[in-house]
Amino acid sequence: MDKQNGIRHILFQHEVIPVVTFSTFDQIEHTVNQLLKREIKCIEITLRNEVSRKAVSLVSEKYGHQISVGVGTVINLDDIQFCELNNVDFIVSPGSPSYLLKYLNNTSIPFLPGVSTINDIMNAMEYGCDTLKFFPAELSGGVNMLKQFNGLFNRIKFCPTGGVNEFNYQDYLSLENVISVGGSWIIKEKK
Secondary structure, three states: OOHHHHHHHHHHHOOEEEEEOOOOOHHHHHHHHHHHHOOOOEEEEEOOOHHHHHHHHHHHHHHOOOOEEEEEOOOOHHHHHHHHHOOOOEEEOOOOOHHHHHHHHOOOOOEEOEEOOHHHHHHHHHOOOOEEEEOOOOOOOHHHHHHHHHHHOOOOEEEEOOOOOOOOHHHHHOOOOEOOEEEOHHHHOOO
């Protein structure tokens, strides 16, 4: 298996990844059905509340054969174990502290650690990572920062999220070092 358990393969298949935080149970089925209707076959469910935590198992069980289910806002070992128990397709973290990278390197699930600085990237590289979430993208320098990163780290690929929207996502995707983008705008438009 390639680095990070094949996360690049997943990102190459899904140029745009909807990032969703569910606040009510009735949103779950409606949202997933809308994505599938639009031929979007990937979702990142953030672990920001109990509804979203329950949504992970619901979506995995009911739609796992139709949609790749990722889990975001993974920040500790308990979250990783939650992902393993729910057989998710990929893990996304907002950051890349050493303790978390050690845990992620011990899972078989594809994972995408977050970075926002040069130090973050170098730390992730130290743990063998070459595909990273750039978060929060817009607040961390956006497209211009990613252009700088490309000159410094030409083997690293990024998935920017945080401030990526319907007006700027194509700018990100046009960059040589961007593999895909993530954002919540996807589920807010054209319902």
